[in-house]
Amino acid sequence: MKQKIAILTQPLRHNYGGIIQNYALQRVLEDFGHETITISREYDNPHSEIKVLASKLKSFLIRKVFQPNNPRYFDSSRILVNNKAFIKKNINLSFNIKSTAALKNYFDRENFTAVVVGSDQVWRPKYSPNIFNFYLDFLGKSSKLKKIAYAASFGTEEWEYSYSQTNICSELVQQFDAISVREDSGINLCSQHLNRKDAVLVLDPTLLLNxxxxxxxxxxxxxxxxxxxxxxxxxxxxxxxxxxxxxxxxxxxxxxxxxxxxxxxxxxxxxxxxxxxxxxxxxxxxxxxxxxxxxxxxxxxxxxxxxxxxxxxxxxxxxxxxxxxxxxxxxxxxxxxxxxxxxxxxxxxxxxxxxxxxxxxxxxxxxxxxxxxxx
Missing domain, CATH: 3.40.50.2000 (Glycogen Phosphorylase B;)
Structure with missing residues (x-):
């Protein structure tokens, strides 16, 4: 049966590997006959809209007027123009979502039947826009969506979560219907710190294509x-x-x-x-x-x-x-x-x-x- 599946991965920007693993997972799911949308979960901005606008205006003036040749202020959209072109052509991406509330609203509207969290270091807190979102905190216990982690990676064999993050994520992960990880060490981390002893080892999505x-x-x-x-x-x-x-x-x-x-x-x-x-x-x-x-x-x-x-x-x-x-x-x-x-x-x-x-x-x-x- 055809399903509408959300893919939740790290922000797609400069990293070739992160982009191409997303493409590969999308391709495999679509080859199975499903519809996919990759969620563009970007970093939260804790400031008010007025402060955000003022900051953007300040950066624009510095970049264009005062320091136009300073690499620090080079326009990222120009630097990443080729990556953006590849993503636009090959990946079905949502609009940018910058808060947990907006993420919840988006899922409520789109009527997904499943969500796949994966793969490239999606469970590494220091690389994440919001680590709890990648454990699907915005869905709630009553959600009937299938919740799957595919080749979820911690990126390291060390446990990098704080005490609070460990407690919250270990509770959230119990709601997943199935968990797979990308590294052998991930199985041990899931068992020892998240109390999920059923995680299995699978390939990075890129290796699913030839x-x-x-x-x-x-x-x-x-x-x-x-x-x-x-x-x-x-x-x-x-x-x-x-x-x-x-x-x-x-x-x-x-x-x-x-x-x-x-x-x-x-x-x-x-x-x-x-x-x-x-x-x-x-x-x-x-x-x-x-x-x-x-x-x-x-x-x-x-x-x-x-x-x-x-x-x-x-x-x-x-x-x-x-x-x-x-x-x-x-x-x-x-x-x-x-x-x-x-x-x-x-x-x-x-x-x-x-x-x-x-x-x-x-x-x-x-x-x-x-x-x-x-x-």
Missing amino acids: AEDYSQLIQQPKKKLGLFTYVLDESEEKLTLIDRCAKQLNLEVAKNQSKYTKRNPKSNNIEDYIKPPIEGWLQGFRDAEFVITDSFHGTVFSIINNKPFISLVNRERGASRFQSILKKLGLEERLIYDFTEINLELLYSQPNYAEVVPKLDRLRKESKDFLLKNL
Whole structure:
């Protein structure tokens, strides 16, 4: 039976991985025959409308008149123009919702039959617009909606909730009809801190689609891109490692990232901060001869495209995500903790995809079965 399903995920902005996992989950649910809407839950603004308007006017004057070349005041809509274009074309998104009350009103009007919370770090408090919303506090106990967590991720194996957050979320999560998580550590966190001992492990939504599904989005002929890199947190160690690997492999380095970020401004030209199209990012993984990344989704797309790769552990963002998927697929050796050394065998050895692909196919089926069973 066709259902109207709400997808609740983190705000879709600069993060390629966050956007593409949302696209993948939407695509799978629609392939099942359902209608989907992704909820654009943005951050609350605690100030009055007058204060908000005054703040916007002040920022506009600073940006346009007093400091037009200061990266701090560059227009985010211009920097994210390509991401916004991809979202508008490929994701069925609600209007921006900025409060719990507005979220409740929206659900009351739309008559959803189910809500899926997932996936990318949706249960990590410090990344959340409102962590309680992602445990569906706005629905209430009497709601008849099916409540499902799909591949919900805490992003880390550490428990980052406060005492109060733990108490509230552990009560709210009891209302979920089914819970699945993305990392092995998530099962333990659900059991130990949320009193849900029935959480199961499933794949990140991006892994539910195959390379050809993403190639249809690219719409560009294949070409050789050499050594493709996707590094979220650049450092001298990582850049030195990439340079050494490129020379060892005799490959040109290619990437699909802005030259600079607002967190690390080194230019007064806004063009240097504009994020390139997601389609070029997807093409990088498809057409690379080798991949180096410190990103979870960079690792995932290397696997989807059957590429030789190494993943640099990103401890600040959480290592458990990498460890969980690579362990499931027997690819733990591709994970690098020490950036000052490199095992040359990793550069010249192809991952054994003859063994990886059947494992991935089995996990893909189990993950889709979880959704089919619980919707």
